Amino acid sequence: MQGADNALKKKMADIALNAARSRGATYTDVRIGRYLNQFVVTRENKVENIVDTESYGMGIRVIANGCWGFAATDRLDTDSIAKAAEAAVIIAKENARIQSDPVQLVPQKGYGEVSWKTPIEKNAFDVPIKDKTDLLLSVNDAALKGGANYVNSIIFLVNEQKYFASTDGSYIDQDIHRIWPLFAVTKIDAKTGKFETRQSLSAPRGMGYEYLIPRESDKIKSVTTLYRDRYDMLEDAKSAAAQAAEKLKAKSVEAGKYDLVLDPSHLWLTIHESVGHPSELDRVLGYEANFAGTSFLTLDKWKSGNFNFGSKNVNIVADKIQPGSLGAVGYDDEGVEAKRWDIIKDGILVNYQAIRDQAHIIGLKESQGCCFADSWSDVQFQRMPNISLQPGKAALSPTDLIKNVEKGIYIVGDSSFSIDQQRYNFQFSGQLYYEIKNGEIVGMLNDVAYQSNTQEFWNSCVAICDKNDYRLGGSFFDGKGQPEQVSAVSHGSSTSRFNGVNVINTARKI
Numbered sequence: 077m078q079g080a081d082n083a084l085k086k087k088m089a090d091i092a093l094n095a096a097r098s099r100g101a102t103y104t105d106v107r108i109g110r111y112l113n114q115f116v117v118t119r120e121n122k123v124e125n126i127v128d129t130e131s132y133g134m135g136i137r138v139i140a141n142g143c144w145g146f147a148a149t150d151r152l153d154t155d156s157i158a159k160a161a162e163a164a165v166i167i168a169k170e171n172a173r174i175q176s177d178p179v180q181l182v183p184q185k186g187y188g189e190v191s192w193k194t195p196i197e198k199n200a201f202d203v204p205i206k207d208k209t210d211l212l213l214s215v216n217d218a219a220l221k222g223g224a225n226y227v228n229s230i231i232f233l234v235n236e237q238k239y240f241a242s243t244d245g246s247y248i249d250q251d252i253h254r255i256w257p258l259f260a261v262t263k264i265d266a267k268t269g270k271f272e273t274r275q276s277l278s279a280p281r282g283m284g285y286e287y288l289i290p291r292e293s294d295k296i297k298s299v300t301t302l303y304r305d306r307y308d309m310l311e312d313a314k315s316a317a318a319q320a321a322e323k324l325k326a327k328s329v330e331a332g333k334y335d336l337v338l339d340p341s342h343l344w345l346t347i348h349e350s351v352g353h354p355s356e357l358d359r360v361l362g363y364e365a366n367f368a369g370t371s372f373l374t375l376d377k378w379k380s381g382n383f384n385f386g387s388k389n390v391n392i393v394a395d396k397i398q399p400g401s402l403g404a405v406g407y408d409d410e411g412v413e414a415k416r417w418d419i420i421k422d423g424i425l426v427n428y429q430a431i432r433d434q435a436h437i438i439g440l441k442e443s444q445g446c447c448f449a450d451s452w453s454d455v456q457f458q459r460m461p462n463i464s465l466q467p468g469k470a471a472l473s474p475t476d477l478i479k480n481v482e483k484g485i486y487i488v489g490d491s492s493f494s495i496d497q498q499r500y501n502f503q504f505s506g507q508l509y510y511e512i513k514n515g516e517i518v519g520m521l522n523d524v525a526y527q528s529n530t531q532e533f534w535n536s537c538v539a540i541c542d543k544n545d546y547r548l549g550g551s552f553f554d555g556k557g558q559p560e561q562v563s564a565v566s567h568g569s570s571t572s573r574f575n576g577v578n579v580i581n582t583a584r585k586i
Contacts, residue, residue, distance in 0.1 A: 082189070082239070082249050088152055089241035092136050095161035097243070101138035101168070103181065104161070105242035107409060108134045108152075109452035114201060114233040118212040120220065124228075126205060133452040136161050140168035142178025144433075146455040182435040182442055184412060186245020192406025193251040195399065196284030200233045200255050203285045211288065212259075215313045219261045222317030225271075229259035229309075231288075232280070232552060234564070238409075246411040254402055254564055255287050256280035256552045257309050263320035272323035272522075274316040274507055277341050277489050278307045280552040280564065282404045296545070298474055299510050299517060300488060302341060304547055305400060319508060319520075326520035329509065331581045335484035336526060336574045337477055342506045343465070344549025344567035345490040350530045351392055352463040352567065354499035355419050357428040357438065364458075366558050369497030372530070373425060378438070383425045386534025391466040392420040394429055396445055401462045401566035402550045409456040412445035419463065423535070431458045450561040457557060464548075464568035468540035474571040477541055484512035485524060485579065490549070492525075503527045505582065523583040536577060541570035 089106040096104040110132045117125040133150035134157060145168025149160040212229040219227040234254040241247045257278050264271040277300070281287050290308035295301055300315050301308070338346070354371035358364040361375075377383035396403055396414035405414050410432050418426050432443040449456035478486065489507025496502070505525040510517045528536075550566035 085239040085249070086189070086241065086247050088134065088157055089239070089247065091154055091157045092134065092161045093241060093243055095158040096136065096138045096165055099140070099162050099165040101140045101165050103139040103243055105137050105240065105411065106134060107449065107452055107456070108239040110237040111451055112201060112235040112237075116205065116208045116212060116231045117228070118209065118216060118230070119228040120216055120226065121213065123209050123213070131451060134160065135449065135452045135455065136164045137455060138164045138168050139179050139181070140165045141172035143168045143172035143175045144179060145169070145171060148453040179433050180436050181432045182440060184244050184410070184432060184443065186242070187248065187411070187413070188245065189247045190406070191249040194253040194282055194284070194404065196253050197286040198284045200253065200285040201235055211309065215259055215309050218310055219259070219313040219317045222314050223263060223321050224261040224317040225264045226262040227259060227313070230257070232256040240407065240409065240411050242411050244411060248407050248411055250406055252282070252405060253284055254280060254282050254552070255284065257288055257307060259309070259313060259316070261313065261316045261320050263317065263324060265324050270324060272320045274320040274323065275489065276309070276312055276316065277302060277507070278309065278312065279341070279344070279547070279549045279566070280402055281400050281548065282402045282566070283400055298339070299486065300508065302339065302488070302547070322520050323522055326522040328523045328583050329485070329521045329579060329581050331579060333576050334579045335481045336577045337474070337481060337484055337486040337512065338572050338574065339486070339488045340547040340569045340571065341489050341549055342487045343569045343572060345493060346504055347392070347463060347465055347567040347569065348551060348565070349493060349495050350499060350502060350533065351419065352460045352565070354530070355428050355463070356458060356460060357430045357434050358458045360428060361437070364556065366560070367555055368495050368499065372498040372500045375438070378425050378428065384423060384535065385420050385425045385531060386423040387537045388422045389468065389537050389540055390420055390423045390534050391418070392463060393417065393466060394419050394444065394461045394463055396461045398462055398566070398568070401548060402552070402564035403462040403566055408445040408447045409449050410443060410447040412443045412447065414445050417444060429458060429461060434458065448563050450563060454561055459556065459563045460554065460565050462566045462568070464566070465540065465572065467543040467546045467570040470542065472539065472541045474541055474545060477539055477571060477573055478512055478517065479515040481512045481573070482514055485521060486510040486512055486517060487524070499530065501529045523581045525580050525582045527578045527580060533574060533577065536574045537572055538575050539573040541572070543570065545570040
């Protein structure tokens with residue numbers, strides 16, 4: 077059936093390609109998409125909501141008179157497709173009246189008819205709803221039996237079925253899957269009325285339902301139980317209830333300078349905000365300023381060839397092919413094959429994230445494959461690939477890393493953050509904080525946040541654990557653009573140490 081389905085999609089794509097060409101388009105690409113989402117939501121002993129959404133249609137992007145034009149339709153008959161293609165060309169020609177420089181696309185070979193699929197073991201959409209609600213309710217029950225007063229839990233599922241065709245000669249079929257299980261527990265002190273929460277330490281992943289079938293080999297025993305490639309939601313909920321109670325009794329941190337030991341479940345967000353977004357070329361160029369502005373990583377810093385972003389320990393790569401990651405695809409939404417490249421090499425800025433009409437600006441002869449649209453009805457633009465800190469090369473475990481810290485804080489999980497309009501000055505907090513004294517964890521802390529700027533922070537990176545500790549975190553709903561679009565992206569790292577970072581106390585004084 078898949079072959080027959082693709083033959084129909086190819087026929088529809090060719091209608092659009094030919095109609096756009098006949099109206100004067102010099103380049104056209106077509107995206108036919110079916111987007112499925114499922115949300116299963118529970119609270120305590122009740123199922124609160126089950127939502128399934130489906131969207132299907134075609135987006136057509138063209139270049140005419142040197143300018144972009146875009147139109148979309150959810151009616152996929154011959155006349156509607158042709159009219160949408162013609163509308164895209166008309167829009168491009170009208171846009172060209174006010175555009176001074178024509179669009180420059182780097183060359184892109186056509187791949188013919190190819191396909192790619194997320195290598196899942198178990199399609200989460202095929203799993204009965206009852207199995208999902210039973211899991212979530214058991215998670216809630218475990219947290220409540222562990223002493224939590226409130227708990228809610230959710231499973232988000234995404235399946236993007238995308239067919240791409242272009243005048244370069246590509247016809248690309250992709251089937252992309254993502255999953256995100258999460259919960260939040262709350263513990264209340266009945267005497268004082270104070271409360272603390274602990275959110276799940278899960279990471280959204282580009283996987284099937286197998287992600288929720290835990291394996292003993294994926295458990296990482298630390299101060300708390302953490303997970304590598306599979307996630308034990310039930311075990312995490314039990315830990316969360318106990319830790320929320322422990323947070324109520326934890327002492328408030330004394331502000332000052334500390335050496336920070338940051339777990340991957342926390343560090344992913346700092347990577348996302350301080351490395352991922354500022355290395356987007358459209359932000360660098362000032363084309364994009366939504367959600368916290370542009371970027372301090374201006375072209376002159378890259379051109380110098382020696383801009384000191386971080387210490388020599390810091391190697392950060394962009395990666396669209398890492399298995400299990402949210403950003404893993406076979407081809408981007410311009411039909412460019414996915415790849416991997418350096419952003420920061422030995423602490424030096426060496427590259428950005430670019431798409432076909434940006435690549436020439438930084439001297440690239442091909443796109444890096446970072447183009448994405450969150451639906452068939454939205455025009456694709458530059459979006460962040462997976463951006464990850466590479467593990468250290470020497471054998472080093474988190475326990476070894478902590479042994480050498482005299483005065484420090486070990487931070488697990490992500491929470492609130494703020495960052496300035498050029499992605500430079502920032503503040504981050506986490507879920508759990510543990511005080512380190514003379515190489516040992518001596519107890520839990522509370523009210524912790526750290527402040528720094530991007531260069532200062534990454535230059536304070538003195539050690540990174542080895543590949544055995546490497547784990548992925550990520551964002552399921554990363555916003556960008558106006559109108560806003562969301563994308564999913566992973567960020568990997570091993571536990572890392574940052575020396576002499578300024579820590580503040582976030583407790584409100586009344």
